[in-house]
Amino acid sequence: MSGSEWTDPRPMSPHLQVWKWHWTMATSIFHRVTGVGNYLGALLISVWLIALATGPEAYGFVEGIMFHPVGQILLFFWLLSLVFHLVNGVRFLLWDGPKIGFEPKTASRVSIFNFAIAIILAATIWSLATNLF
Amino acid sequence: MSTDFKTPTGAVRGLGAARAGTGHHIKQRVSAIALLFLVPWFLYAVIAASRGGFDGATAWLAQPWNAILMILTLGAAFYHMRLGIQVIIEDYIHKAGMKQGLLILNTFVCVGLFTATALSVLKVWISAGL
Numbered sequence: 001m002s003g004s005e006w007t008d009p010r011p012m013s014p015h016l017q018v019w020k021w022h023w024t025m026a027t028s029i030f031h032r033v034t035g036v037g038n039y040l041g042a043l044l045i046s047v048w049l050i051a052l053a054t055g056p057e058a059y060g061f062v063e064g065i066m067f068h069p070v071g072q073i074l075l076f077f078w079l080l081s082l083v084f085h086l087v088n089g090v091r092f093l094l095w096d097g098p099k100i101g102f103e104p105k106t107a108s109r110v111s112i113f114n115f116a117i118a119i120i121l122a123a124t125i126w127s128l129a130t131n132l133f
Numbered sequence: 134m135s136t137d138f139k140t141p142t143g144a145v146r147g148l149g150a151a152r153a154g155t156g157h158h159i160k161q162r163v164s165a166i167a168l169l170f171l172v173p174w175f176l177y178a179v180i181a182a183s184r185g186g187f188d189g190a191t192a193w194l195a196q197p198w199n200a201i202l203m204i205l206t207l208g209a210a211f212y213h214m215r216l217g218i219q220v221i222i223e224d225y226i227h228k229a230g231m232k233q234g235l236l237i238l239n240t241f242v243c244v245g246l247f248t249a250t251a252l253s254v255l256k257v258w259i260s261a262g263l
Contacts, residue, residue, distance in 0.1 A: 035217045042210060045179070046246045049203075052194065053253035056187045066183065079176070086172055089165050096162060129180040 041078035084118035195261030
């Protein structure tokens, strides 16, 4: 929280530095991190749509960036970020709606599962996208 | 009888609940449920559309269902994004002025991009003349 001017007299929740790393806090933090990642990716998708409406020249320029190796790497990480946020988001809905999955052991297992399934899904979608189309 | 001992000024300065948290929470969840269905479609759609170059992408977006689902995805996504980033700004940025500025910027970016992208979809769809 360096650089900020904290004026609120109420007690603060513990900082990231004093938390012991464990699976459920990792999914919680990565949910936020991927949320920000998805936001940045949405800016790129917006550029793609606006270029499509602008015309072939603008679209060609955006396509050049998209299919450039750097663009492809960014797109893959955006896909991974999006898939993780989606999969982990289902868990939040299960917590809030039917209120299931709170058992500490279950919560940790689901966290590990979410990381694993996000990587597997992103890799599968990517390979299908590059090979089938 | 009220059990709230805070003065109205204290509450206004942000030292009390603004009583809008539940609404925010529900909106975030409802948009999440919509995106649960829209995002898988969106991933498939964008991959399919981006393979055919400019002509392929415009032909794809000229299909009514694609245009409808695309605008719905954009609406739900920008709405969900605005709510999510709002919470992150409120949690981590405490500097007066900076916080409010970023919150306003977040709203402008999300509303602005939704308008621009939705208009783009409509333009492509109408230009196709279907």
